Amino acid sequence: MALTLSFACWDYDRMKALEDGRVRPEGIQLNFLNYRVEETFFRQLRFQEFDVSELSLSSYVLTLNQEDPPFIAVPVFPSRFFRHQSMYINSHSGISSPSDLKGKKIGIPEYQMTAAVWQRGIMEEEFGVPVTSVEFFTGAIEESAEERRTKVHHSLPEGVSVTPIKPSQNLSQLLADGEIDAIFSATKPSSFDTCDHVTHLFPNFKQVEAEYFKRTGIFPIMHVVAIKRSVYNANLWIAKTLTKAFQKSLDIAYEAIQERAALRYMLPWLEEHVSETQALMGQERWWQDGFRENKHVLDKFLEYSFEQGLAKRKFEAHELFAPSTLESFVV
Structure with a gap:
C-alpha cells in the first residue's frame, strides 16, 4: 500500500x-x-x-x-530569483549608486526573509554597505496587504537597527513620500508604477545580474x-x-x-x-x-x-x- x-x-x-x-x-x-x-x-x-x-x-x-x-x-x-532587480529607491533621496545607501532608511517586509538576506549580503560584500550602516523598517509592502507575521522567531545582532512601521502604514507609500529611502523586497511596490521618483536601484538590473552570475556562478x-x-x-x-x-x-x-x-x-x-x-x-x-x-x-x-x-x-x-x-x- x-x-x-x-x-x-x-x-x-x-x-x-x-x-x-x-x-x-x-x-x-x-x-x-x-x-x-x-x-x-x-x-x-x-x-x-x-x-x-x-x-x-x-x-x-x-x-x-x-x-x-x-x-x-x-x-x-x-x-x-536574481534579487538586484527587487531593490527600489526614492530618487529624491540622493542615491546615485549602491554605496549611497549608507545611512539611509530601508524598508523590508521581514528581516529574516530570504530575499532580504541575499540583498543585504550582496550590498555588504559587493558594494561595501554593512547591515549596521543602515536603518531597517519592517512591515507590509501595500496598504491592502495583511500585516506581515513573523513565522520563525529570531534575535537581532548587536548594532542592527530594525523598527516595525505602524499598522496603518505601508512601505510602498512610505517610499513614495520619502519617509524611507529604499525598499528591499521580493515583490514590486505599487508606487513604482505610480510615482516617477520611485525607481530601481539598478536601472540596468538585467546587465548587473548577468555580470553577477558570470562572476560568481550564483543563481540565488x-x-x-x-x-x-x-x-x-x-x-x-x-x-x-x-x-x-x-x-x-x-x-x-x-x-x-x-x-x-x-x-x-x-x-x-x-x-x-x-x-x-x-x-x-x-x-x-x-x-x-x-x-x-x-x-x-x-x-x-x-x-x-x-x-x-x-x-x-x-x-x-x-x-x-x-x-x-x-x-x-x-x-
Missing part, C-alpha cells in the same frame, strides 16, 4: 507534472495542495500542517537553530522542499524517492519550454529568451536541483545568514539535507 503524503507548494511549471499526476513518486500517493507561498510558509512553520512543503530557505535555516529541528530538506529548489535560491522530520524519521526512504520524482517533473518542464510547434507559454519570443539564458548561464539547463550542483550557492547564503545574525552558527551546506540526497540525481 502506498504511503499517502500531503505536499503544499505553488503550481510552478517545474511542479506541474507532480500536481497533475504525470509523475508519481514510487510507493507514495502525493496529495498536491496548491497554495501561494505565504500561506504555505505560515501554516507549515507555525502549525506543521503538511507532510512535505515548499519552505523559505531562510526560515528553514532558522528552524535548524532549534534543539529538535522540525523539518529536513531535500535539494530541490522551487524558487530562484529562495525556497527548498522540506519534509516534516517525524514523517522522514519513520520513512527514511522517502527523501531519495521524492527527490527523484522532483527531477522527473523538472525534466518534463524543460520539455515543455523547448516545444516549438505551438507556444505552451504566453511569451511571443520564448525561444529567443531561452537561447539568451542558455548562452549566459553556459549550460543546457540553467535551473538545476541537486546538492553538488548548488553547494556554492548554499554556502554563500549560509555565510550571509550567519553574518547577519540569523543562523546560530555557520551551517555547512550538507547539514540542510537528508543524507541520501547528497549524491547527484540518478533517475
Whole structure:
C-alpha cells in the first residue's frame, strides 16, 4: 500500500507534472495542495500542517537553530530569483549608486526573509554597505496587504537597527513620500508604477545580474522542499524517492519550454529568451536541483545568514539535507 503524503507548494511549471499526476513518486500517493507561498510558509512553520512543503530557505535555516529541528530538506529548489532587480529607491533621496545607501532608511517586509538576506549580503560584500550602516523598517509592502507575521522567531545582532512601521502604514507609500529611502523586497511596490521618483536601484538590473552570475556562478535560491522530520524519521526512504520524482517533473518542464510547434507559454519570443539564458548561464539547463550542483550557492547564503545574525552558527551546506540526497540525481 502506498504511503499517502500531503505536499503544499505553488503550481510552478517545474511542479506541474507532480500536481497533475504525470509523475508519481514510487510507493507514495502525493496529495498536491496548491497554495501561494505565504500561506504555505505560515501554516507549515507555525502549525506543521503538511507532510512535505515548499519552505523559505531562510526560515528553514532558522528552524535548524532549534534543539529538535522540525523539518529536513531535500535539494530541490522551487524558487530562484536574481534579487538586484527587487531593490527600489526614492530618487529624491540622493542615491546615485549602491554605496549611497549608507545611512539611509530601508524598508523590508521581514528581516529574516530570504530575499532580504541575499540583498543585504550582496550590498555588504559587493558594494561595501554593512547591515549596521543602515536603518531597517519592517512591515507590509501595500496598504491592502495583511500585516506581515513573523513565522520563525529570531534575535537581532548587536548594532542592527530594525523598527516595525505602524499598522496603518505601508512601505510602498512610505517610499513614495520619502519617509524611507529604499525598499528591499521580493515583490514590486505599487508606487513604482505610480510615482516617477520611485525607481530601481539598478536601472540596468538585467546587465548587473548577468555580470553577477558570470562572476560568481550564483543563481540565488529562495525556497527548498522540506519534509516534516517525524514523517522522514519513520520513512527514511522517502527523501531519495521524492527527490527523484522532483527531477522527473523538472525534466518534463524543460520539455515543455523547448516545444516549438505551438507556444505552451504566453511569451511571443520564448525561444529567443531561452537561447539568451542558455548562452549566459553556459549550460543546457540553467535551473538545476541537486546538492553538488548548488553547494556554492548554499554556502554563500549560509555565510550571509550567519553574518547577519540569523543562523546560530555557520551551517555547512550538507547539514540542510537528508543524507541520501547528497549524491547527484540518478533517475
